[in-house]
Each structure stands twice: as C-alpha cells, then as structure tokens.
Amino acid sequence: MEIPRHWRLNQQRYGLVGEVCPHCDTKIFPPRDICPACGQDAKTTFAFSGRGAVFSFTTIYEAPTGFDETAPYTVALVKLEEGPLVTAQLTDLGEAHPEIGMPVEMVTRRLRSDGDERGMLIYGYKFRPVLKPA
Amino acid sequence: MTTTRPNTKLLIPAKPVGIIGYGAYVPRYRLPAREVARVWVGGRTSGLPIKEKAVPGLDEDVVTMSLEAVRNALKRAGIDPAEIRAVWIGSESHPYAVKPTSTIVAEAIGAAPHVQAADMEFACKAGTEAMVMAMGLIGSGMARYAVAAGLDTAQGKPGDALEYTAAAGGAAFIIGPAEESLATINASYSFVTDTPDFWRREYQRYPEHGNRFTGEPAYFKHSTTAGKTLMEEMGTKPADYKWAIFHQPNTKFPQRTASLLGFTPEQIKPGLLSPVIGNTYAGAAIIGLTATLDIAQPGDRILMVSFGSGAGSDAFDITVTEKLLERRDKALKTQDYIARRTEIDYATYSRFRGKIAMK
Incomplete structure (x- = not known):
C-alpha cells in the first residue's frame, strides 16, 4: 500500500499540473520547485494544455507488476506544447500506429490498481491521438 | 420574505x-x-x-x-x-x-x-x-x-x-x-413507484431483470406518465416541442413511447442513439440531449424523459437560447x-x- 505517495501526486497526475518559473517563464513538469533553466525558485502552479507530439515510443509486451493486465501497451516520450518532455502511455490507438511527431492530447485514465483487486485505483494522464471533429 | x-x-x-x-x-x-x-x-x-x-x-x-x-x-x-x-x-x-x-x-x-x-x-x-x-x-x-x-x-x-x-x-x-x-430548464416532473423490474444485489456482478415485466408496468408506464403529466401541467402538447428524447434501453422502446405520447419519428431522431451506441444506462437519455443540443437552434423547445428501473422517470421541459450557437463548437460533439x-x-x-x- 502506497497511499500517501499516490495522493501527493493527484494534482499533477489527474490534470497535468506542473509549475512555471516566475523569473524566466520556463514551464516545468513534473513540478520540482526549482527552475531547471535558471536555477531559481519556481513554485507557481501551471496547468498544461495537454497538447503535444510523440517524441519517441516503444511497445511493452513484458509489463512490470501492476501493468500486466493492460499489456501490450505503448509508452511514449511526449513533447508538450509548452516545452517539457513527459513519459506516458498512449491509449485509444485503435487501428492507428504510433509514429514520431504524431499529435497527441492528454486524457485521464485508470493507470492501475495499487496491489490486487482490493487496492485503491490509481488514475493519471495518458495521451491519445488528437480526436478531431467528425 | x-x-x-x-x-x-x-x-x-x-x-x-x-x-x-x-x-x-x-x-x-x-x-x-x-x-x-x-x-x-x-x-x-x-x-x-x-x-x-x-x-x-x-x-x-x-x-x-x-x-x-x-x-x-x-x-x-x-x-x-x-x-x-x-x-x-x-x-x-x-x-x-x-x-x-x-x-x-x-x-x-x-x-x-x-x-x-x-x-x-x-x-x-x-x-x-x-x-x-x-x-x-x-x-x-x-x-x-x-x-x-x-x-x-x-x-x-x-x-x-x-x-x-x-x-x-x-x-x-x-x-x-x-x-x-x-438552454433554460423551465420545469421538471418526477414520477416514481416501487416497481421491481430490474436490480442488482450487493456483491453480485450482474443484474437481474423481470423479462417482459420490464416493459409495460415499468418502462412504458413511468416514461409515458412522466411525459404526459409534464405536458399537462405545463399546458403544452407534443407539437410545441421541436425535439424529444426518451430513455433508450434499445431501439424500439423510445420509438414506442414517442408514438404513444404523440411525437413523430423526426422529433426523436437526433437524440435516438441506442441503435449505434447501445444503452448507456445513467447516460442514455442525457446523451440523447447532448446530441440534440449539438444540432438545435435558439428557441427550440425540447422534452426529455429518463427512466430508471426500480422505478421512476424524470421529465424536463427545456428551451434553447441564443448562447448555444457561440458555445457548442467549443468541444467535441456527441x-x-x-x-x-x-x-x-x-x-x-x-x-x-x-x-x-x-x-
């Protein structure tokens, strides 16, 4: 059981909430309170748009414990529109094949259960191909 | 006061x-x-x-x-x-x-x-x-x-x-x-009775239902009474509504309710989604409403009637305003x-x- 660890990450995981540096305007994800660009304090929260593009990806067939129920799945490095690179699963690919540069958008999905079927459910960001009006 | x-x-x-x-x-x-x-x-x-x-x-x-x-x-x-x-x-x-x-x-x-x-x-x-x-x-x-x-x-x-x-x-x-x-919600009306047409007991994975009993005494009685009473109390008739949405457990039930109440197939068409998405239960009537709002025009009046087993119906009298036009393209449509x-x-x-x- 790792309740506090997951609970502390609710905001950033549910809504892709990071930080913005008040000194140089660098957008930071995950939040780390110190700006990686200018080294000064950066504690202002910033909600990312969730839009980005696939920077690189790989498909996992032998999943780590807790993720085996949804394998195989694709994990990508997603370059967010605002700058940061985040690691996340791709979802709802359907017939689409992931490719570098593919535009994606953030959705909140069920990541896994903490332990067995009695454990808490952990929700967080994944990315799907941008869904356009029909 | x-x-x-x-x-x-x-x-x-x-x-x-x-x-x-x-x-x-x-x-x-x-x-x-x-x-x-x-x-x-x-x-x-x-x-x-x-x-x-x-x-x-x-x-x-x-x-x-x-x-x-x-x-x-x-x-x-x-x-x-x-x-x-x-x-x-x-x-x-x-x-x-x-x-x-x-x-x-x-x-x-x-x-x-x-x-x-x-x-x-x-x-x-x-x-x-x-x-x-x-x-x-x-x-x-x-x-x-x-x-x-x-x-x-x-x-x-x-x-x-x-x-x-x-x-x-x-x-x-x-x-x-x-x-x-x-869209303004002018009024609602709820009709509820103790009718055991469908249930799921605690710890059970799947629900039980009363087969044919789910039709006349449950779905049809509650949805038609709710729609009829709302219109009586509002002093309206089916022709006053541009669109209507009824709970849709399948294709036929909402079609029959519409017909029993005097609505035409055209009035329920944009909100009748069960043929292509199935019965979304708590979402079924209201996703019909979102699909209808996606195409409605200011001034259109909409009747929506839900149905929940156990059993009851909520009926709503809704009127679309000018603000719909500037807002509906801001998100994906149904x-x-x-x-x-x-x-x-x-x-x-x-x-x-x-x-x-x-x-």
Whole structure:
C-alpha cells in the first residue's frame, strides 16, 4: 500500500499540473520547485494544455507488476506544447500506429490498481491521438 | 420574505435555471449485436435490439469517462471550475463500492475543495436525478454552478438479453442561472413507484431483470406518465416541442413511447442513439440531449424523459437560447465520439470487460 505517495501526486497526475518559473517563464513538469533553466525558485502552479507530439515510443509486451493486465501497451516520450518532455502511455490507438511527431492530447485514465483487486485505483494522464471533429 | 408555491406537481426552481455547458463521452470500441448472437444463439440475427454497443477500453471506467464529459461541458461553459459548488455523478457502475467517484472528478477538474460532492444511484435515471438536484441547488440561490453527470459502464450477464445492449458512455452538464444558459430548464416532473423490474444485489456482478415485466408496468408506464403529466401541467402538447428524447434501453422502446405520447419519428431522431451506441444506462437519455443540443437552434423547445428501473422517470421541459450557437463548437460533439469507432469481437470484449477468469 502506497497511499500517501499516490495522493501527493493527484494534482499533477489527474490534470497535468506542473509549475512555471516566475523569473524566466520556463514551464516545468513534473513540478520540482526549482527552475531547471535558471536555477531559481519556481513554485507557481501551471496547468498544461495537454497538447503535444510523440517524441519517441516503444511497445511493452513484458509489463512490470501492476501493468500486466493492460499489456501490450505503448509508452511514449511526449513533447508538450509548452516545452517539457513527459513519459506516458498512449491509449485509444485503435487501428492507428504510433509514429514520431504524431499529435497527441492528454486524457485521464485508470493507470492501475495499487496491489490486487482490493487496492485503491490509481488514475493519471495518458495521451491519445488528437480526436478531431467528425 | 415568503413566497407561496403554486399548487403543481412540477418541480420549478424559485429562480430560473439552465444548462451553462454540456459534454458527452462515448468510448471508442464497438461490439456488434450480431457478435453476441454468434456466440450465444447460433448467429440468429432476427430481432436484434440494436446494431452495436459502445464498450470501454481497459483503462476506462465511470471516473475517466465522467472526467472527459465534464471537461467538455466546462469548455462550453467557459467558467472557472473553482466557482462550482457541487459535483454530482450518477451511475450504477461507480468503480468503488465505497469511495466517491465525484471526489476524484472534483479534484481533477479543479473544483475541489470548496465543493459538495456525491454519487447518485437510481439505475438508468441517476444522471437526471443529479440534474434535478442541481436545479434545486441553483434555483434556491444556494450556489451559482453545479455539475450533474450520468455515465455508466453497464453490466450484462454473458448470454443474457441485456448483454446485447449494456453499453458505456454518458454526458455531463454545468447547471447555472438561466441568464447564463445555453438552454433554460423551465420545469421538471418526477414520477416514481416501487416497481421491481430490474436490480442488482450487493456483491453480485450482474443484474437481474423481470423479462417482459420490464416493459409495460415499468418502462412504458413511468416514461409515458412522466411525459404526459409534464405536458399537462405545463399546458403544452407534443407539437410545441421541436425535439424529444426518451430513455433508450434499445431501439424500439423510445420509438414506442414517442408514438404513444404523440411525437413523430423526426422529433426523436437526433437524440435516438441506442441503435449505434447501445444503452448507456445513467447516460442514455442525457446523451440523447447532448446530441440534440449539438444540432438545435435558439428557441427550440425540447422534452426529455429518463427512466430508471426500480422505478421512476424524470421529465424536463427545456428551451434553447441564443448562447448555444457561440458555445457548442467549443468541444467535441456527441457524433464526433460516435464516429470514432473500432469494432471488436466477443473475445476482445470479454477481455476488456473482465469476463475472463484469471485466477
């Protein structure tokens, strides 16, 4: 059981909430309170748009414990529109094949259960191909 | 100051209320009814209740689907989520038996912590139940905005009649003052009796139903009485409404209710989605409303009647305002989700829905 660890990450995981540096305007994800660009304090929260593009990806067939129920799945490095690179699963690919540069958008999905079927459910960001009006 | 309520069966808020924003969600996977027929009745395809139903992916549940529907509603509403004072989610498939769906949704949209949150349950009318409660909260002046949503990942026993139709999806609304609304809710009416047509006991995976008993004494009695009484009390007739939506457990039931009440097939057409997404339970009537709002024009009057087993119906009299035109393109439309479609077979469906015993 790792309740506090997951609970502390609710905001950033549910809504892709990071930080913005008040000194140089660098957008930071995950939040780390110190700006990686200018080294000064950066504690202002910033909600990312969730839009980005696939920077690189790989498909996992032998999943780590807790993720085996949804394998195989694709994990990508997603370059967010605002700058940061985040690691996340791709979802709802359907017939689409992931490719570098593919535009994606953030959705909140069920990541896994903490332990067995009695454990808490952990929700967080994944990315799907941008869904356009029909 | 005291106000005397008129002697009416209607539920009319003291201050006028309406829909500020609306959003739908339908997952991408579709299980054709003929696939269920192939596995369970030797492929007999006569009399199938729908064409296909929407199935949630492995990482989807009522929390994740509610979130996307509510986020779509917020895009249209254009309000600060911190101004929302209630998040009410109706469903019969909340992921936890104990722990609210609504707290997760409230946190994720930025409505927490100054907010009321609760999960509603009333079979297929849990979504409209949340809407009526939100009308009360806003209409009394207690709060400015409330979220009312209804979504399900409905359960159907393998091989049962309900497995053809038990689907996933739903809709969400931001309810607020009428002057900010894209559609005003003029009144609602609720008709409820103790009618045991469908239920699921605690710890049971699948619901039980009364077969033919689910028709006349349950669905038809409640939905037609609710629609008829609302119109009587409002002094309206079917021709006064441009559009109508009835709870849609299959294709035929809402068509028959419409016909019994005197509505034409054209009036129910934009909101009749069960043939292509199935019965989304708590989402079924209200996703018909979002699809209708997607095409409605200012001045159009809409009648919506839900039905929940157990049993009851909520009926709503709604009028579209000018604000709909500037807001509806701000989020994906119901038909955008329906057009996004990946067909799956019964084996994939069994895996997605956790019907394969792993231990």
